[in-house]
Amino acid sequence: MLEIRFHGRGGQGTVVAAKIIAEAVLNSGRGQCLAIPEFGVERRGAPVLAYARISEKPIRVRSRIYEPDAVVLLDPAFAASPAVTAGLKPDGLVIVNSELPRETLAARWPGRRVIAVPARRIALTHGLGTPASPLVNTAICGALCAILSLADWPALEQAVREAVPAAVERNLAATREAFEVFREAARAAR
C-alpha cells in the first residue's frame, strides 16, 4: 500500500491530479487506486487536499490518509507550512513544485528525502495557465508516475486523455516532459 497526500489550491486541479494517478494505476494493470478529495466546500485559491491510496490488492480502507508515504506540493508557497509534513512517514518523500536548488529545499525539511519538480516551468513552457497561476497538475503527475514507478507512459497518457477537460495535447506534452526527466533521473540513480 502506497499513500500520497496532495497539497494544492482550489482551481489548480489538485483533485484531478489524484484522479489521473488513479486512472494511470488502473490502466497500467499494476493494481488499483482510490483518489479521495478532502471533503468540503471548494473555493478558488483556498488550500485543498486530495489523497491517493494505491495497492496491488483491492483497497478496503476508506478513511482519509494520515500517515502518507509521500506528500506532493503543487504550490511551492506551502513549503513554509509545517502542516505539509504532518504525519509523513519517517522515510517519506516530499515532492515539491519548485525550481530552487536542491540544497535550499533540503534545508527546509532537514532529514527528509526531497525531490523538486520544475512543474511551473514545464507548465508555462507548454502554455498551461499564467505565470501568476500555472496549471501544474499534469506535469506533477508525470513526475510522480516516474519517481514512484506508478505507471508506464501509455497508461499515463490514456489517464491524462480521460481526466483532463481541456488543452489535452499541451497537458500531454507537459506530462511527458516531466515523466521523461524523472524516468531518466530514476534510471541514473539505479
Place this chain on the structure above:
Amino acid sequence: MKKVLMGNHAAALGAALARVDVAAAYPITPQTQSVELLAELAAKGDFKGRFVLADSEHSAMSILLGAASVGARTFTSTSSHGLAYMHELLHWVAGARLPVVMVEVNRALAAPWNLWTDQTDSLSQRDTGWMQFYCATSQEVLDTVLQAYRVAERVRLPAMVVLDGFTLSHTYEPVDVPSQAAADAFLPPYQPPDILDPARPISLGGLTMPKEYFRLRRRIDHDMRRALGEIAAAGRDFQTQFGRGCGLVEDYRCEDAATILVTAGAVGSTAQEAVDSLRAEGLRAGCLRLRVFRPFPTQALRACLPPRARLAVVDRSYSPGASGIFFQEIKAALYPSRREIAGYVAGLGGGDITVEFLRDIWRDADAGRAVADDPAWVEDAR
C-alpha cells in the same frame, strides 16, 4: 469495462443503464454530480429518458409520483435536507405502490450546517415504506441501482440506494460498468400494472375507509417481507451474470469470532481491514455489514452470528434520547438473547472512522467495557 468513477457518477450510470424513462432531481451537496452527469448524458443523447430539473426535492418526487403512475420507470437522487423535504411524498409513493428508485447520499442534518456523511438522514425515513440498501463501494452503488429496480418492480415498492457522502460519493475508484446489453439481460423492461391512462379512466389513491386502509397496509408489510427473498435472488442472479454480488448482509470472519463489529455503509469496508489486523494479533475478531435495512434481514442476521459472540454496533446515526438506530434495530431483531450487544455512536457529521478507531471500538467491546443499555459516544483519539 472498468472506469475510474466517483460514487455519484456510478449512481447516475446505474440509472442510465436501467433505461430510466423519467429522472427528476434537484442538486444538493454531496449528491450534485449524480444530477449533473444525468443532465450531461441527456444533453448528449446517451440518456434516452426525460430529465427534469425540478424546482425542489418535494417537486422532484411529485413529478416521479405522476410519471410512475402512468407507467414510467423513474429515478431521482438527493441528500440530507433534500430528503427531509421529500418526506411527505415518500409516503405517497410507497402507499401508491410505485417502484421509484432513489439514490440517497448520506449527509448530516442541520442545525448547525454540516456537509459530511451521517446516516441519520436516510434512517429518519425508516417508516415510509421504502426499501433501504446501504452500499460499501461505488461498484456496489451501480450494481444495487440495477438490482433495486428489479426488486422494486416485482414487489411494487420504492427503493432507496444509500451511499456515504464524500467517502463514496466523491471518491474516485475503479468501477466495472456493465454493457447496456448485459444490463438489459439482468433487468427486463418495466411492465406496469394499473396505470393512469386517459383512454381507460380509473382513479387511484382515493378516500379509503379504515378497514380497507388496514388491509392495504398489511399488504405493504407482506410485500416488504417478500422483498427479502427477492433481494437475495436478485443478488444471486447478479452474481451468476456478473461474477460479483451481495446479499442481505455481508459477514466477514464471523464463524469463530468472539466479538463482531456491526456496521453499514462504507465503514463496513474499512472494518474488514480492522478485523484482519486484529486477527493477525491472534484476536478472534469478525465483522458484519447490513446491506439491507428495510426490509430488516432478521433471519440472515441471526444465521451468521455465532451463538455467544458479542456485538459492537457502530452507528453513524442516533435517535436523541434512545441510541444509534442500527443498535436499536439489531437488539430488537435478536430479542430474546443473552448475547452482549454494545452500541457505539461514532463519526456523526462526517467524523472519520479509521482502522485504528475501529480496532479501539472492537477492543472496548471485547473487554466487556460497554454498558448494556447506554451507547458509548466515541471519537478518534487523533
Place this chain on the structure above:
Amino acid sequence: MRRVEATDALPVQLVGDQPTSENRTGDWRSQRPVIDAARCTGCLICWKYCPEACVTRTDKVPVILMDYCKGCAICAAECPRDCVAMQPEEAA
C-alpha cells in the same frame, strides 16, 4: 379479535373504475353561491380563487359548475364587489 394474515389475497391497491370527474362533490354543498349578474364586473377573482376549479370563464359573468361546487364560500369572501351571495340549498 381476528387476525389479518399476510397473504397475496390482500389488495395491493384500490382501483376506482371511474375517473375522478365522476366524483361529484356538488352534493356536499349546504349553501350555494349566487352571482348578482347586474353588479358583477367580470373581474374573475372568483375564478382565480376557487379551490375546486369549478368557476368557468364565460362572456362576462362566470358560471359556477354546481356538480362540483362544495359551497365553501371562498368566492363570496374574495369578491371585491360583494356580489356573490351564499344561499341555503333548500331555498335555491
